[in-house]
Amino acid sequence: MELTPVLRSEWLKIRTLRSLPGALLGLFAATTAFSAIAGVSGTSDPGFDPLFTALSGVVPGQIAAVSFGAMAVSSEFRSGALRLSLAAVPRRGRWFAAKAAVIAVPALLVGLVTALAALLVARAGLGPAADGLGTGEQVRGVVGCGVYLMLMALFAAGLAALLRSGVATLSLLIPFILVVSFVIGDATGTVADFLPDKAGQLVLRETYDGTLGPWSGLAVTALWAAAALLAGAWSLRRRDA
């Protein structure tokens, strides 16, 4: 079987379920809205990082990206849907690769547009406080943010295939994201730096300390996503449909 028809079919699946494009729209709306709020809020914090402040809408907004990845996979684990899909495409590894691709590409594109929009609206609010930001840093922040959102969607997709449930995936990931972000907070130098969301979010910062930099942090998130996808693919290939 060739890959192209499988990709077309999987892309059609994403397009024809209203909730999935809806989740991507939610990603854009939530991220830009929270970034806009962050832009007009106070900048008196001594650890103020204008790039992270501008892109901070991603922290809540990523829940939409995670939901997109989880739901795109979990829609296959409802009454008999997987059997129908695998009867049409019995090569399971190929099928799952196509599934991951049609999650990754829209998540990346919407992530890039979202990050750019978030940066622009937040800078409008921040005004001169963000004037110190260089072009290179801003490009890195926007590109890194798009890649980060794609990786989080893929991480959720892999977990959903492993757990065979969107509800289980989201009830694991959403508290995890919220706990890591708000309880551990800005503390660095711990093992928490290597958690998938914490590591990847370094790319959103103008300044950073600790063992990981922006790109190596993103690579850590990529490793998490790859591990989840491999575990999902392994489960899919091994288990009865």
Place this chain on the structure above:
Amino acid sequence: MTSIEVQDLTKEYGGKRAVDGLTFRVLPGRVTGFLGPNGAGKSTTMRLVLGLDRPTAGTATLGGRAYPTLREPLRQVGALLDAQAAHGSRTARDHLRVLAASNRIPDRRVDEVLEETGLASVARRRVRTYSLGMRQRLGIAAALLGDPEVVMLDEPSNGLDPEGIVWIRQLLRRLAGEGRTVLVSSHLMNETASFADHLVVLGRGRLLADTPMRDFIDARVQPSVRIRTSDPAALRSALARHGHDAVEHVDGHWTVHHARVDDIGRVASAAGVPVLELAAEEGTLEQAYFDLTSAEAEFTTQPQEA
């Protein structure tokens, strides 16, 4: 033409054998009814044929090839396993377009099968608005999508209205007439008798019978003759003289067991018994099936707790 070959097929789930050393072939050009009580292994066998579950032992192939090795499998094998498989938020047409795209089947064919299954007018409605009967039709449309040589349907008459039942019967006959291989599971005996040429019967995962339907019935149910007369005494003595065992019913007709209508007609005529009604009573599939499975039924009716 492609047949389904099942060879020494065994599937265990957690130590319990759902399918136990099955060997049979489903041949093209006829409708094969796949019978057995719930839990006999019919659906499991179909999943094993489609490569969805892995067998514990043995093989299931289509024209000698394992399903997962087929290139664009929907063009060779069409299956209905579960009418609930379509996502409720998709329209029926989108559901079929998704399947068609994966096997490079043109969208024109999607509209054809929607027309054929009577769903064309509701094709752009979301599947969640569909009745069970409409979902069954959609599942059948999906099975026919690739114009396959092999068609496997698991309980296709479920939820269909009387019109739908007639429709599926005609559809199955036509598919077999076109030389396709048709395997249809059911637990409705009268329904199966109306379309099947051949039977494969399972009980507790094992093969109980693999025979033409007519042979299956004739081997298990003795034919009898129904006769009505205005002179019961003459009939009784005439039958007794020829060694026939007859039972008189309250409404006045008689049943002569283990007899052929030709013989009873001659006996009555020779004895000058006035005959008001004379008919052969052929055995039904249901009688034959219960004769076979009475000792095999795994799930007997349990008293329901209130």
